[in-house]
Amino acid sequence: VRLTILPGDGIGPEVTDAAISVLTAVAPDAGLSLAIDRCPFGGAGIDATGNPLPEQTLKSCVSADAILLGAVGGPKYDEAARHQGAPRPEQGLLGLRKELELFANLRPSKLFEGLEAASPLRRDIVADTDILIVRELTGGVYFGDHREGTDVASDIMPYSREEVDRVARVAFEAAKGRNGRLTSVDKANVLATSRLWRAVVDDVAKDYPTVTVDHVLVDAMAMHLVTKPASFDVVVTENLFGDILSDELSAIVGSIGLAPSASLGTPDTPGLFEPIHGSAPDIAGQGIANPIGTILSAAMLLRHGLKADAAAERIETAVSTVLKQGLRTKDLGGDADTAAATSAILAAL
Amino acid sequence: VRLTILPGDGIGPEVTDAAISVLTAVAPDAGLSLAIDRCPFGGAGIDATGNPLPEQTLKSCVSADAILLGAVGGPKYDEAARHQGAPRPEQGLLGLRKELELFANLRPSKLFEGLEAASPLRRDIVADTDILIVRELTGGVYFGDHREGTDVASDIMPYSREEVDRVARVAFEAAKGRNGRLTSVDKANVLATSRLWRAVVDDVAKDYPTVTVDHVLVDAMAMHLVTKPASFDVVVTENLFGDILSDELSAIVGSIGLAPSASLGTPDTPGLFEPIHGSAPDIAGQGIANPIGTILSAAMLLRHGLKADAAAERIETAVSTVLKQGLRTKDLGGDADTAAATSAILAAL
Numbered sequence: 091v092r093l094t095i096l097p098g099d100g101i102g103p104e105v106t107d108a109a110i111s112v113l114t115a116v117a118p119d120a121g122l123s124l125a126i127d128r129c130p131f132g133g134a135g136i137d138a139t140g141n142p143l144p145e146q147t148l149k150s151c152v153s154a155d156a157i158l159l160g161a162v163g164g165p166k167y168d169e170a171a172r173h174q175g176a177p178r179p180e181q182g183l184l185g186l187r188k189e190l191e192l193f194a195n196l197r198p199s200k201l202f203e204g205l206e207a208a209s210p211l212r213r214d215i216v217a218d219t220d221i222l223i224v225r226e227l228t229g230g231v232y233f234g235d236h237r238e239g240t241d242v243a244s245d246i247m248p249y250s251r252e253e254v255d256r257v258a259r260v261a262f263e264a265a266k267g268r269n270g271r272l273t274s275v276d277k278a279n280v281l282a283t284s285r286l287w288r289a290v291v292d293d294v295a296k297d298y299p300t301v302t303v304d305h306v307l308v309d310a311m312a313m314h315l316v317t318k319p320a321s322f323d324v325v326v327t328e329n330l331f332g333d334i335l336s337d338e339l340s341a342i343v344g345s346i347g348l349a350p351s352a353s354l355g356t357p358d359t360p361g362l363f364e365p366i367h368g369s370a371p372d373i374a375g376q377g378i379a380n381p382i383g384t385i386l387s388a389a390m391l392l393r394h395g396l397k398a399d400a401a402a403e404r405i406e407t408a409v410s411t412v413l414k415q416g417l418r419t420k421d422l423g424g425d426a427d428t429a430a431a432t433s434a435i436l437a438a439l
Numbered sequence: 440v441r442l443t444i445l446p447g448d449g450i451g452p453e454v455t456d457a458a459i460s461v462l463t464a465v466a467p468d469a470g471l472s473l474a475i476d477r478c479p480f481g482g483a484g485i486d487a488t489g490n491p492l493p494e495q496t497l498k499s500c501v502s503a504d505a506i507l508l509g510a511v512g513g514p515k516y517d518e519a520a521r522h523q524g525a526p527r528p529e530q531g532l533l534g535l536r537k538e539l540e541l542f543a544n545l546r547p548s549k550l551f552e553g554l555e556a557a558s559p560l561r562r563d564i565v566a567d568t569d570i571l572i573v574r575e576l577t578g579g580v581y582f583g584d585h586r587e588g589t590d591v592a593s594d595i596m597p598y599s600r601e602e603v604d605r606v607a608r609v610a611f612e613a614a615k616g617r618n619g620r621l622t623s624v625d626k627a628n629v630l631a632t633s634r635l636w637r638a639v640v641d642d643v644a645k646d647y648p649t650v651t652v653d654h655v656l657v658d659a660m661a662m663h664l665v666t667k668p669a670s671f672d673v674v675v676t677e678n679l680f681g682d683i684l685s686d687e688l689s690a691i692v693g694s695i696g697l698a699p700s701a702s703l704g705t706p707d708t709p710g711l712f713e714p715i716h717g718s719a720p721d722i723a724g725q726g727i728a729n730p731i732g733t734i735l736s737a738a739m740l741l742r743h744g745l746k747a748d749a750a751a752e753r754i755e756t757a758v759s760t761v762l763k764q765g766l767r768t769k770d771l772g773g774d775a776d777t778a779a780a781t782s783a784i785l786a787a788l
């Protein structure tokens with residue numbers, strides 16, 4: 091199988107290297123032979139070609155079976171974008187999502203055994219939290235017209251029935267395979283797109299009689315995630331709300347460095363798998379980044395991208411094991427570096 | 440002085456009554472004689488006139504010195520809006536904000552002494568949290584064109600330099616009077632309005648050399664509020680982000696029933712003061728709602744609306760005292776009802 095690796099910027103190269111070594115370790119038993127193509131992307135794409143999504147990189151992605159991404163961005167590129175009108179690394183990411191129509195972003199967040207103390211929440215509140223957020227990823231205000239201006243500016247938030255329908259189905263399917271509860275988040279008391287969103291979700295619900303659906307306003311949901319995170323199962327929401335709520339949630343379970351994500355399109359386009367953390371320029375190149383978010387993203391890649399469920403589970407079990415045994419990288423208050431964390435996981439496989 | 444009271448829906452009438460009795464108690468010593476005009480608004484406005492912001496109500500508000508609001512909304516009105524195209528109670532609130540140009544929403548959130556255990560966060564994380572969120576309230580996606588539709592829909596998020604400038608100045612002034620730190624929240628890596636927002640905030644910053652400014656992306660801010668709430672002082676952000684983050688924050692400090700707000704326009708328009716909680720239809724009419732959010736909103740009304748700072752402080756001190764003494768309404772795990780909580784505060788004045 092062909093994997094395109096987009097190391098990206100900052101700690102991206104370090105954490106993708108760690109994940110590749112884990113992928114390489116589980117591949118033979120899964121009957122997979124990996125052909126790996128590393129391509130410049132984000133800031134690295136800008137450095138190499140002036141374009142955050144170089145043509146060659148896009149080509150490689152399009153013909154891959156799955157894509158693993160590290161992280162993009164950094165202050166150097168922000169400065170250049172602001173003051174010299176240079177492209178932003180993030181444009182590469184948005185461009186790739188759009189080119190491949192990766193409309194469903196899956197963000198699982200749960201409390202890891204042994205890591206309860208990493209959550210900033212009281213243990214009685216956060217215990218048993220296990221939520222899958224399904225974020226719409228190629229619509230909404232991210233992809234409507236942006237009118238730049240120094241006196242007036244505007245952004246358009248558009249949604250079509252079809253865009254809502256397809257991501258809602260992904261969420262209902264996921265809920266069916268989990269605890270059968272779906273929470274749809276919108277701002278229907280203010281936004282026209284949210285009223286459309288709510289109507290379409292209710293329509294799709296008719297096809298999933300075993301799933302119970304609740305509609306919650308985004309401001310209320312931002313509260314509920316803090317006060318009663320354990321009461322949710324699957325959450326589906328539009329692009330911008332999903333960006334905010336999924337980051338809030340990963341902070342709640344205390345695992346910003348551990349959280350993976352999958353961005354999926356239609357069954358015949360390659361999915362994009364990436365940790366939710368950023369490029370962390372402050373610690374880049376020091377070999378101390380937590381590789382687990384990327385390693386768990388590689389597990390999602392095996393499951394959703396290559397249908398290699400057993401190999402995915404092997405990785406997830408190995409990660410649980412080492413965390414239970416007390417392995418802690420710096421972000422979790424320990425002193426394991428990237429290499430030590432990766433070796434421990436390889437040993438536990 | 441003329442006060443317009445908008446009891447609104449659900450528990451609104453109960454909590455505004457409680458606040459009026461407190462206002463009435465402190466008025467004489469503050470040299471204030473109160474002329475109170477209660478007007479239908481929100482769902483109650485729809486019931487009375489078919490309009491959530493009846494003409495008479497708007498007239499009363501316009502000529503008032505300050506406005507105190509309970510809460511609006513309820514499932515009955517949601518149903519009617521969805522299925523019979525009836526107006527929504529919330530439209531009254533949005534209409535009033537716009538008519539009076541109440542562009543700056545002040546949402547103070549701090550941990551009350553004695554109530555540390557009401558926060559869902561670990562005490563070591565939440566201790567010393569004391570944040571003022573300044574939310575832009577009359578711009579952005581709330582007030583851009585909404586295109587309704589069953590196949591496609593869209594909302595427009597517009598901002599002008601002037602809109603950002605005036606709310607930024609409110610935030611800088613507030614920061615100057617507090618700890619001199621301002622965090623401006625946007626999504627400048629995606630939105631044109633956020634790039635304008637950031638540029639204007641930086642321009643205004645030049646007039647406030649003693650205030651330090653940070654720019655934080657909204658998704659990162661949703662995390663930081665959970666992981667390090669004590670590290671912020673004043674936060675300024677646009678309408679939708681402010682809606683989400685201020686509710687998240689009030690859940691974090693554990694005081695949804697205690698949190699007040701002030702919505703301010705130019706110095707010569709009356710401000711609108713309201714608790715941040717909703718109309719809580721499930722407990723309406725039972726006399727058990729927590730009146731403290733509205734009573735603290737009345738204190739903000741005295742301070743910002745009537746320049747009666749001493750009276751405002753008397754109320755705030757009385758509330759702190761009764762909470763320190765252990766008074767707890769039902770939402771805080773106690774059994775004090777609305778009347779008992781109000782009497783305790785009146786006694787402590």
Ligand SMILES: CC(C)[C@H](C(=O)O)[C@@H](O)C(=O)O
Binds near residue numbers: 628
């Ligand atoms: C980098 C940025 C454009 C991106 C987003 O907002 O979607 C990121 O925050 C994410 O959540 O993947």
Ligand SMILES: CC(C)[C@H](C(=O)O)[C@@H](O)C(=O)O
Binds near residue numbers: 279309529532533
């Ligand atoms: C009722 C609703 C329209 C309102 C808003 O979103 O502004 C409320 O949530 C608030 O924060 O005051």
